[in-house]
Amino acid sequence: MVFSINQDVLLDTLNVIQRGLPVKTPLPVLNGIKLEVFEDHLVFTASNTDIAIQTIVSDESLVITSPGKAVIPGRYFIEIMRKIVSNRVEISLIENKMMVIKADRSEFKLRVMEAEDYPDVDFLDLGKPIVLEAKTLKAIIKETNYATSQYEKRPILTGVNLKHEDDKLYCVATDSYRLSQKILPLSHDYESFNIVIPNRSLDELSRTLDSINEEVSMFINPNKVLFKFRNILFQTRLLDGVYPDTLRIIPKEFPIIVKFNKEELLKAVERVSVLSPREKDNNYNIVKLNIRPDYIVEVSSTNNEVGDAVEEIVPADDVVGPIIKIAFNSKNLTDALKAFNSNEVTINFAGEIKPFVIKGELDPDMLHLILPLRIE
């Protein structure tokens, strides 16, 4: 194996590949990146228990003198590439044992492992993929993933449910205290599916999509889903189990509707949250919202040890319906508000002990729901 390539091209591909490296693994070979040098292109592969990533490099700066393959120490190789200041780097293999990296006046030698020792990773891109714009996929992740559960008590809730049914793509996440739902049109030419993608995989996918603006092809396989874009294959395992039917917990009738300036509401809730009682067990920051008879909205919090906070908000439009007093975890509201693109949001109340729903004019396909807390 001998090849040379522009350093920034190599670094770009490593910045993608590193998302597939395990944080911790009982299988040392997975700490490595599998590098295969063919006649006219390179293939990099990294994988952990959740994710497998492969990139194919056939950049015009690439000059391949002889093919070969090896598993190279992942984090060391990446750290070296980040620290090198050189236009080109030359990489070669000595006796399948040492990789030599030459750049400017530096020379690094890294012990490698046999490519044969790397577990087989199948990237399954057969069948007809679902094609989505990268920005649509990024929006789905941003707007739903935050509402997944961070705890393993109900594993199925640690992922986002994507369901294709009746020309629609339903994207839902819930930790059973809050819910985020985005519904997009999706042609019935595609087969119907119902999958749950782990939240951590979606975080990594979102970062990998950061600078991507083209289309993404999504191949759904048993237990796995593969995203294919540019020169990248990103595959993640799916969560086992049946995702709960969440549509039925969304109230149908909302006797009280209040419109807010999103930033004003967000900042007010963040300010009064400073004095929210912090219960370590459930990380609740309890904030109360009170629609007064004069239709001014009060958000407030009380901390018996420290003090209390109250702030008045003038709604952005006439309040519809009777007055109400409701309490909730402030983080559930601020997280939801941050997911909106709209400057104005409406909060739709079904009653003091029923879930309330947030919608935004610029986000017609999106709905966020929060369960209130019962307080004395």
Place this chain on the structure above:
Amino acid sequence: MVFSINQDVLLDTLNVIQRGLPVKTPLPVLNGIKLEVFEDHLVFTASNTDIAIQTIVSDESLVITSPGKAVIPGRYFIEIMRKIVSNRVEISLIENKMMVIKADRSEFKLRVMEAEDYPDVDFLDLGKPIVLEAKTLKAIIKETNYATSQYEKRPILTGVNLKHEDDKLYCVATDSYRLSQKILPLSHDYESFNIVIPNRSLDELSRTLDSINEEVSMFINPNKVLFKFRNILFQTRLLDGVYPDTLRIIPKEFPIIVKFNKEELLKAVERVSVLSPREKDNNYNIVKLNIRPDYIVEVSSTNNEVGDAVEEIVPADDVVGPIIKIAFNSKNLTDALKAFNSNEVTINFAGEIKPFVIKGELDPDMLHLILPLRIE
């Protein structure tokens, strides 16, 4: 107590005062900030076991309606001030039990403690102070503090030694593996002194001096030193004990002198350090420096498990003296290089097992010394 003031003025003073709040304290009242409102000014005080800070506020935006005093919950008060978006804030006290903060449409109430419960803090500004430019004091801290010991084994080494003797101010720090020394002229009109200031206090002082460009008055008292600048009093305890005589460990003769471009040397050492063996016990990143017979300098590292790295550096000037091979902790060299303003530095070698000394043309008053490591 009733007063109002511009929010940014209050926030500026709180950003200084917070450096005096304890991270942890057995004395709950110290988590508070003592606020005293006089006829025409405010006094804020915070203190912990190391540091005490006081600021006096008599800004033109300040309107005092009635005096008073209380101890207010420090971190809550600061967090509230940071989140408020309002031109002015109004602060008042209800029955010496609750402080009310009004800003725009928000109102916060915080439980306060009695000012009498706050321990007395004496800020001793008697006698003739040593007057230094803030930028000089900041430079002393930046160039020496990094070399102090982070371990409590020899407590005296966790501080910077400031010694006034023979018209000179000697500033020295060492962790017994490296040493930083800065010598400045200081008039013999000042009394001589020999003190050791804790490194953490200097870190906080440096941050407090961040935006300060005026003169700083330094009052040296038994066990304490007080820095007075602008409207701020910053007092810290001193370390007990006798600082070691470090001058005698600095070699006098340097048979080998090599001049380097600082950035080139720094980056090369950082690159080869990627493969330095990491010993957790002493945090050594061993790097070797080798002056070859052709007077090219090689820096290198070897990691038995991963591989090795070598980089060539062409010295910035003719090498004086015989060839040499020396090993050292790379962090000691990179920390030292970062303290220099000079673009070119000379490394002065006294021998393979003797300390070597780094100097810079633009930093004539500064000297950094590093002990080599013995390797096989």
